[in-house]
Amino acid sequence: MTEVAREVTLPGPVDAPRRKSVGAGLIGWLQAMPLALVLVFFLLAPIVMIVIVSFWGATEFSIYPDFQFDNYAFLFGSDVTYRVFFATFKYAAITWALTLAIGFTVAYFLAFHVRSQSMQIALFLLCTIPFWTSNIIRMISWIPFLGRNGIANSTLIDWGLIDQPLEWLLYSDFSVILAFVHLYTLFMVVPIFNTMMRIDPVLLEAARDNGASGFQSLVHVILPLTKPGIMIGTIFVVTLVMGDFITVRFMSGSQRANVGRLISNDISLLQYPSAAATAVILLITVLMVIGILLRFVNIRKEL
């Protein structure tokens, strides 16, 4: 009925829709222009610049335009590169698995076990608020916990579980991954919760009526329907961890390395061309990972 009513109000002249769409296209362009300009100047131009500079040469104090492959040759010829890329993937994989397990469980609890909607919103906000506070300070806050005389060690000694303070709590792979999980789990919680909230309760009812246990409907109904949220969370977590340089530096006390730190070390030595070459390879790696992940999800449909 409403469809018919709408048909009737459509404008009469045959060429009107066409002219209108040209105008609408122009307006769309103008509306998108500020975003496009910011991205051209502060995203695309810097990427182009990095690609260009990755072929330049460097002395100890300055860089000079050139076209040579030395930076790349050095990069691919060095053992360090492969080890550091491997470490980066390792951090990404472990952090991904942990944030997914924790994030899914938390989102599942919020979406299906909390009954009142206002409670749901309140608890959801409780999970997201740390996202709007400073990452650096959240990293610093682990020091009193993990240090040699920190809370974790003194508690374990009090309980008689260990005699000596554990040395690997702070400034180790353990503390790096702990910080990653601490900082980035909410990037999993939010999109997974979002997709879970859109699952039609009728489907769960149908599963129950057909004799599915709670666990069976979790695995066969909820999990498949939550996949898009999981993918979006995965994209966030994996790219944040792969591009990180500050968490690894701070939480490992400069004792561990990932690709981001390789770049930032070169920058602090003013070796910009070498930093740029590493950055190009890192960017290609990250984009390839994203490209694979995007095959599983249509982001725009999921918002």
Add this chain to the structure above:
Amino acid sequence: MEKRPLSFWFLAAFFILFVVFLYGPTITIAILSFQGPQGGLTFPMRGVSFHWFRDLFQEQAVGDIWGAFRRSLLLGLMVMVTTVVVSVMAGLAFRKRFYGSGLLFYVAITSLVIPSILISLGIGLIFNQLGLKVHWATSGFGAQLTWTLPFGLLIMFAVFNRFDKSFEEAARDQGATAWQTIRHVVLPIIAPSLIGVALFGFTLSYDEFARTLLTSGSYNTLPLEVFGMTTNVTSPVIYALGTLTTVFSFAIIGVFLISAWVMGKRRARLGSDAGKGV
């Protein structure tokens, strides 16, 4: 009410542990920032005092943190306003297809997932080669926008995906121009979500570190100042600063959330005149 299954209690316990994990460290440093003057970076507390907070107000003790705070605040507001305006415009644009819309969308996503150090490095290099000085209000501002705008855009997508187009059609049918429709119909409807965009814009800028690192020039923003302190300050004064900035962030988040909530309430009360007669 039906009885809670056992799984509920397990999950509830898990959730509580997660919240403790999220907030525990922050609360710990908040407690430790009240250490006595002889206290160290970890427990035990050697007395309770405001010593370390007082230290923050003595310029020579900790460097220029108040200048850094002012810069971060101003930059946060600049980024916030720009993010809201640009995201809304782009959100409106993306409701229709326009030439290059798909490409622009993927570029925006790239902006979100690109390792931050590339933005920092690239903008630094460009300014350097053009002979311009990097400054927090120019290069730093642009670098932060590459982080806040994609979030703003994604929120606008979420908003417009749920937007009921019949309101606009009604306005148009009654003779409203395109601008009038946006000004009097679309913007008021999406206003509470704009508070969300503003919250993202401000807080993400206020806490941004990696993209500002090489683009802020000789005057540090607050996160850069804090990070600088971690390498040379080994007293609880850094906890005091951490506590103050976190309290400030909580206050900002509170203001935004409450205003969104109030706006929602007012809308629920005043929004519809159905059933009230003319």
